Amino acid sequence: xxxxxxxxxxxxxxxxxxxxxxxxxxxxxxxxxxxxxxxxxxxxxxxxxxxxxxxxxxxxxxxxxxxxxxxxxxxxxxxxxxxxxxxxxxxxxxxxxxxxxxxxxxxxxxxxxxxxxxxxxxxxxxxxxxxxxxxxxxxxxxxxxxxxxxxxxxxxxxxxxxxxxxxxxxxxxxxxxxxxxxxxxxxxxxxxxxxxxxxxxxxxxxxxxxxxxxxxxxxxxxxxxxxxxxxxxxxxxxxxxxxxxxxxxxxxxxxxxxxxxxxxxxxxxxxxxxxxxxxxxxxxxxxxxxxx
Numbered sequence: 001x002x003x004x005x006x007x008x009x010x011x012x013x014x015x016x017x018x019x020x021x022x023x024x025x026x027x028x029x030x031x032x033x034x035x036x037x038x039x040x041x042x043x044x045x046x047x048x049x050x051x052x053x054x055x056x057x058x059x060x061x062x063x064x065x066x067x068x069x070x071x072x073x074x075x076x077x078x079x080x081x082x083x084x085x086x087x088x089x090x091x092x093x094x095x096x097x098x099x100x101x102x103x104x105x106x107x108x109x110x111x112x113x114x115x116x117x118x119x120x121x122x123x124x125x126x127x128x129x130x131x132x133x134x135x136x137x138x139x140x141x142x143x144x145x146x147x148x149x150x151x152x153x154x155x156x157x158x159x160x161x162x163x164x165x166x167x168x169x170x171x172x173x174x175x176x177x178x179x180x181x182x183x184x185x186x187x188x189x190x191x192x193x194x195x196x197x198x199x200x201x202x203x204x205x206x207x208x209x210x211x212x213x214x215x216x217x218x219x220x221x222x223x224x225x226x227x228x229x230x231x232x233x234x235x236x237x238x239x240x241x242x243x244x245x246x247x248x249x250x251x252x253x254x255x256x257x258x259x260x261x262x263x264x265x266x267x268x269x270x271x272x273x274x275x276x277x278x279x280x281x282x283x284x285x286x287x288x289x290x291x292x
Contacts, residue, residue, distance in 0.1 A: 005136055006257045007250060012142040012210065014249020015149035019203040020226030021233070021241035022156065023196030029236030030172045030192045033091070036098040037078060038200055039223015040105035045071045045201030046208045046218060047113060050120055060123035067201040075197025076190050083193075084186065102220075109216035122209040141210045148206060152199065153242050160238070164191060172236070221265075225252075228272050234282030243283055 020042060027035045045067045052063035082101050086094050126140030159165045170178040171188045179185050200219075207222060208214050225248060233244025251271055255264040275283070 002257075006253050008136075008138055008142060010250035010253035011246055012145045012249070013253060014229075014246035015145045016203050016207050016210070016222070016245075017226045017229045017248050018149055018242045018245025019152060019199050019206070020222060021230040021245050022152070022238060023200050024227050024230040025233075025236055025238060025241045026168075026192050026196050028230070030168050031083070031189045033083060033094045034098060034227070035078075035083075035193070035196070036095070036223070036227075037101035037105060038196065039219035039221075039226070040102050040109075041071050041074060041078075041197050041200040042204035042207065042219035042222060043109060043214075043216060044074060044105060044219075045204035046120065046214050047109060047118075048201070049123060049205050049208070050118055050214055053121060053123070060125070064123055064202070064205050067205060068198045071201035071204075072194045072198040075193040075200075078197075079190055079193040084189075106216045106220075113216065115215065118214040120208040120212040120214045122212060123205060124209050139210075141206070145206045145210065148202065149242070149245075152202070153238070156195075156238055164188070168192060225268065228269065231282055232272055232275060234284035237282070237284045240282055240284035 020038065023038050023041075024035065027033060027038075048067040048070045049060070049063045052058040052066055053060055058066070078101055082097050083094065086097060122141060124141045124144045126144055128140055129138040129143060130136075131138065160169065167178070167183045167188045168191070170181065170183050171185055175185050178188075203222075203226075204219065208218065226245065229244035229248040230241050231244070232248060233240030233242070248268060252264050252268050255267040259267065
């Protein structure tokens, strides 16, 4: 039963990585930029819920909705202020800006909340599930995380069939041609950042509910691992983000359980290197040929 328990925990952690990785994949697939401040939006979402529930006694569900709204607005502001002026700049300039935005968000959180870890109260009120006569216990946080991931993936798949979703696909293929066909490229990219940041808020709440400690650096390592998951599955691919996140979460938990908790991160990144050596575009990534 211990292996099955570890496997379920790995799927739960992988579901969080998958939700975060969706933000990376959508932004890269449509705007062709890596938003390394995405992990810190997770942290902001956690602090919004923490402040709303502890300081004002707000209902947890309303606090989560508030967190989604705040992070959605934050994502749009970051895109408009930091990234839009660099739309035609070199990838290096965008990368440096993204790192700068990441440090800005971390230091603002440090000034507001301090460096000491905050005890995060889980917003999940679903009771644990006892299976096999109580030998296998699945926590409410695990159930909600896995279900949330599946619902989000299904909703995104349906959204991509709508007019705004088709506009995103058009912009991802060719910004210039999409603009000539009447697509508002700026609004489409802003919508992409809004959706990705809103999902980051949900991921932050789920992550902090499962691992109830919150600091200004909470989103850093999960953000990096989610980026690894996005690359692992094929960055720019929504199903790839799901597959990459789940595989990454399972590998991490099983590595901690059966090999070494200190080496688990090294094993995760080692597996990524092996996969990219075999398939450089990731599991579901498509090879793009350039005409010269």
